[in-house]
Amino acid sequence: MVMMLGMDPISIIGGTVAVALFGILAGLVFMGVERKFAAHMQARIGPPIRQPFRDVAKLLSKDSIVPENAIPLLFNMAPVLALASSIVILLYIPLGGFLPVLAGYGDLILVMYLLTVPALALVAGGFASGSPYATVGSQREMVTMMSYELPLAIAVIAIAWRLAAAGIADPFSLATIAGTATGITIWSVAGPLGIIGFVLLLIVLAWVTPAELSRVPCDTPEAETELCGGLLVEYSGRNLGLFYLAQGVKTVAMAALAVALFLPWNISWYVALSPNAALVADFAFFLLKLMVVIFFSVSVIRVGMARFRITHVVSIYWGYLGGLGLLGLLCVVLDASLGGGGML
Amino acid sequence: MSFLPAIPEILRQFLKRPATNIFPAKYLPPSVTKYLQSVQEGKTSIHPPVETPPNFRGKILYDRDTCIGCKLCIRVCPANAIEFLPETKRVRIYVTQCIFCSQCNDACPVDALHMSDEFLLADEDRYSENMIVE
Amino acid sequence: MSEDSKNKATFNVPIGPVHPALKEPILFTFKMDGELVEEVDFAPGKCHRGIEWMGMRRNPVQIVHLTDRICGICGVSHSLAFARAVEQIAEIEVPERAHYVRTIIAEYERLQSHLLWAGVAAHELGFDTLFFLAWRVREESMDVIEYLTGNRVNYGIVQVGGVRRDFTEDQFPRIEASLQYYEDIAAKLLKLFLEDKTIQIRCKQCGVMSKREALELCTVGPTARASGVAMDVRSDSPYAAYGDLDIAPVLPHHYLGLTNGDVYDRIVVRLLEVVQSVDLIRQCLANMPPGEVLWEKKYPKILAACKKATGEAVGRVEAPRGECLHYVRMDGNPSPQTWKVKASTYSNQLSWLKMLKGEQIADIPIVVASIDPCMSCTDRVAVVRDDRTDILTKADLHRLSVEKTRRLAQWS
Numbered sequence: 001m002v003m004m005l006g007m008d009p010i011s012i013i014g015g016t017v018a019v020a021l022f023g024i025l026a027g028l029v030f031m032g033v034e035r036k037f038a039a040h041m042q043a044r045i046g047p048p049i050r051q052p053f054r055d056v057a058k059l060l061s062k063d064s065i066v067p068e069n070a071i072p073l074l075f076n077m078a079p080v081l082a083l084a085s086s087i088v089i090l091l092y093i094p095l096g097g098f099l100p101v102l103a104g105y106g107d108l109i110l111v112m113y114l115l116t117v118p119a120l121a122l123v124a125g126g127f128a129s130g131s132p133y134a135t136v137g138s139q140r141e142m143v144t145m146m147s148y149e150l151p152l153a154i155a156v157i158a159i160a161w162r163l164a165a166a167g168i169a170d171p172f173s174l175a176t177i178a179g180t181a182t183g184i185t186i187w188s189v190a191g192p193l194g195i196i197g198f199v200l201l202l203i204v205l206a207w208v209t210p211a212e213l214s215r216v217p218c219d220t221p222e223a224e225t226e227l228c229g230g231l232l233v234e235y236s237g238r239n240l241g242l243f244y245l246a247q248g249v250k251t252v253a254m255a256a257l258a259v260a261l262f263l264p265w266n267i268s269w270y271v272a273l274s275p276n277a278a279l280v281a282d283f284a285f286f287l288l289k290l291m292v293v294i295f296f297s298v299s300v301i302r303v304g305m306a307r308f309r310i311t312h313v314v315s316i317y318w319g320y321l322g323g324l325g326l327l328g329l330l331c332v333v334l335d336a337s338l339g340g341g342g343m344l
Numbered sequence: 345m346s347f348l349p350a351i352p353e354i355l356r357q358f359l360k361r362p363a364t365n366i367f368p369a370k371y372l373p374p375s376v377t378k379y380l381q382s383v384q385e386g387k388t389s390i391h392p393p394v395e396t397p398p399n400f401r402g403k404i405l406y407d408r409d410t411c412i413g414c415k416l417c418i419r420v421c422p423a424n425a426i427e428f429l430p431e432t433k434r435v436r437i438y439v440t441q442c443i444f445c446s447q448c449n450d451a452c453p454v455d456a457l458h459m460s461d462e463f464l465l466a467d468e469d470r471y472s473e474n475m476i477v478e
Numbered sequence: 479m480s481e482d483s484k485n486k487a488t489f490n491v492p493i494g495p496v497h498p499a500l501k502e503p504i505l506f507t508f509k510m511d512g513e514l515v516e517e518v519d520f521a522p523g524k525c526h527r528g529i530e531w532m533g534m535r536r537n538p539v540q541i542v543h544l545t546d547r548i549c550g551i552c553g554v555s556h557s558l559a560f561a562r563a564v565e566q567i568a569e570i571e572v573p574e575r576a577h578y579v580r581t582i583i584a585e586y587e588r589l590q591s592h593l594l595w596a597g598v599a600a601h602e603l604g605f606d607t608l609f610f611l612a613w614r615v616r617e618e619s620m621d622v623i624e625y626l627t628g629n630r631v632n633y634g635i636v637q638v639g640g641v642r643r644d645f646t647e648d649q650f651p652r653i654e655a656s657l658q659y660y661e662d663i664a665a666k667l668l669k670l671f672l673e674d675k676t677i678q679i680r681c682k683q684c685g686v687m688s689k690r691e692a693l694e695l696c697t698v699g700p701t702a703r704a705s706g707v708a709m710d711v712r713s714d715s716p717y718a719a720y721g722d723l724d725i726a727p728v729l730p731h732h733y734l735g736l737t738n739g740d741v742y743d744r745i746v747v748r749l750l751e752v753v754q755s756v757d758l759i760r761q762c763l764a765n766m767p768p769g770e771v772l773w774e775k776k777y778p779k780i781l782a783a784c785k786k787a788t789g790e791a792v793g794r795v796e797a798p799r800g801e802c803l804h805y806v807r808m809d810g811n812p813s814p815q816t817w818k819v820k821a822s823t824y825s826n827q828l829s830w831l832k833m834l835k836g837e838q839i840a841d842i843p844i845v846v847a848s849i850d851p852c853m854s855c856t857d858r859v860a861v862v863r864d865d866r867t868d869i870l871t872k873a874d875l876h877r878l879s880v881e882k883t884r885r886l887a888q889w890s
Contacts, residue, residue: 041354306676307604347675
């Protein structure tokens with residue numbers, strides 16, 4: 001296990017800037033690609049892939065209008081907070097062959113907490129904008145947040161617990177889970193029953209992603225046809241642009257988390273490459289994995305179904321997905337106690 | 345996936361060609377005016393529009409020489425788009441008023457009015473030369 | 479959502495006049511209790527264009543194309559209803575073949591209108607894929623309509639005394655191809671719309687209206703049929719060629735085995751009517767008699783017949799949205815003395831109050847869309863004077879109508 005506690009501040013700052021740039025760029029590119037995916041599934045051509053860049057450029061060049069009823073400080077702070085916290089999540093997640101910039105300073109539990117911060121920023125911004133649509137949207141966002149926490153927590157805990165049961169040190173560290181340094185993954189640790197459990201948990205995580213990102217079917221807080229944009233209804237110009245960027249970064253972060261938890265393989269584990277070539281190959285493979293995750297957990301889900309009511313979000317996430325997650329957890333627990341395929 | 349029948353459908357569609365008609369261009373050009381200019385100069389090619397069917401009702405055509413000035417077209421025009429010019433005993437048609445019902449074509453006793461298949465009639469001036477037929 | 483149940487705070491949510499959920503302007507005011515609708519009020523009249531006023535300054539031959547513009551979707555229903563009213567007053571005998579041409583176009587209009595509605599409904603549910611699919615499927619009927627009449631939207635085919643264009647034998651293969659296309663795709667559409675779990679959980683038991691309420695609120699068309707009211711102008715008082723065709727009202731229990739009167743049933747009825755329309759067009763093509771399609775080819779004669787006519791008549795047509803009614807009164811002048819349009823939404827809109835009460839915010843768009851509202855058809859009155867909008871109560875309307883009746887009685 002590589003401990004990074006002694007890392008010097010300069011490389012942390014450098015790493016942070018690099019990750020922030022990567023997050024924003026990749027977020028916009030993946031949003032463009034995702035729109036293209038969705039368009040082709042709907043038999044459309046869709047906008048060009050560079051469209052999100054144009055959108056952001058245009059939004060950032062425009063004035064932000066603060067409504068009369070809004071609380072200006074909170075209203076203007078929310079988008080900054082959302083973008084900043086989205087980038088911070090990325091600092092804790094391994095990106096391909098690269099270890100997390102802040103590995104050793106925080107683990108999976110922290111990431112779970114951080115994931116709620118952009119949503120909370122949205123909620124605060126929605127309440128601060130003083131519009132009935134935004135208020136309803138904020139209430140719904142809070143309900144959505146509470147709904148997907150349980151399945152997400154189950155998925156995360158199950159993985160860390162299985163690694164701990166397999167006797168691996170520091171199981172909550174994302175670097176450990178992704179096996180960046182060791183090459184040990186959950187799939188190699190688990191036996192057949194455990195693999196079934198992990199597949200169930202993978203499905204759960206794929207379903208948590210649209211809720212986390214407020215996309216159809218869980219875009220109830222924004223619900224264009226009901227609340228005309230809900231939370232974001234009063235946002236315009238720069239502030240909306242920042243939320244747009246935050247959405248992109250968050251998409252990358254969620255997909256990267258799914259990759260780190262469930263699809264950790266790297267090309268360099270199987271093909272002998274020089275260290276630099278390995279980094280490049282692993283990173284390219286990582287981007288490919290992100291695209292696959294986004295395709296299935298964002299595009300296919302959002303294109304393939306109608307929007308839920310907020311009550312459905314609660315019952316589906318607590319009931320069905322919570323149940324599915326617990327079933328997966330049970331499989332993993334049984335697998336560990338039977339000692340199937342363990343590394344011990 | 346029997347409870348979500350759209351999922352197999354969209355995955356199949358993903359591999360097929362989009363149904364969008366790409367007239368006039370695949371993506372919105374940065375400047376539409378410049379794009380149209382360059383099309384006119386022959387620098388860019390425009391994707392052709394869907395062909396109009398026979399008997400399509402587009403911009404009106406008027407044959408002044410055949411016209412006998414009977415004013416029947418004015419009586420049947422729902423949009424009052426046709427004006428009679430007493431000095432020449434001929435009519436003037438305002439294309440921006442016209443609703444393309446082609447009723448005047450049917451009513452005309454001497455067959456002086458016809459519908460063309462021209463349908464791209466956007467203009468900046470209601471009374472420009474292109475928008476008045478006489 | 480930690481609301482204290484003792485001091486329950488209700489708040490107002492305005493939807494409209496311009497809102498993404500509404501395709502046409504209308505103002506709803508909802509008194510909300512959390513996510514639940516406690517009270518509903520709506521104010522139509524935002525889309526009034528004074529078409530009747532224009533009509534009363536034109537002759538029937540002109541108006542018949544004006545009626546095409548009352549509604550962009552059900553244009554031919556309006557022109558058909560108007561033409562039927564004038565034909566009754568002027569005692570014009572419409573040729574048999576014209577009846578069949580009118581029926582075919584009316585059924586194509588129903589096809590495209592219901593598919594358009596299905597797409598809009600899917601969009602209101604946040605299901606844009608089905609929206610694109612339904613509109614792509616709809617395009618086929620638009621193409622055929624354009625091929626037959628010369629234009630996609632404002633067909634301009636109905637004329638007082640018949641139709642302006644005949645369908646020739648060489649056009650039949652194109653029609654047949656489109657019918658085949660719809661027959662092939664109908665099963666897929668039914669599956670995608672009706673078997674989808676997300677649509678089911680959104681639409682079942684949502685916006686419920688019982689048969690009794692449907693009758694009490696005088697709803698018409700698919701809205702009434704979805705509540706189990708077997709009512710269809712086409713079979714109840716046949717016009718055009720419907721008397722010769724085999725037609726029965728489509729009711730949801732034909733497909734589901736029971737009638738709930740919810741939004742889901744309205745989807746069922748409209749999609750099954752698409753299938754029914756294909757069958758009706760087939761029947762028309764098979765039985766089309768030969769002959770003329772216009773009572774009189776010479777326009778001056780039509781104009782003269784309309785000018786001579788005196789009397790009043792009502793033309794009723796089953797538009798895609800329900801019964802569409804035109805009242806015309808002619809008094810020997812070139813233009814009608816009175817022309818009154820009552821579109822189907824006018825009858826259906828009061829059912830919103832019943833259907834929306836107790837529903838969630840999330841259901842407002844789909845419930846509002848479920849009656850297939852058309853405000854530009856409906857809005858006949860807008861009183862704006864000195865920058866204020868007057869609201870006419872029942873007493874005011876009664877007084878005004880008594881005054882008008884007296885005026886009319888004096889004239890005739």
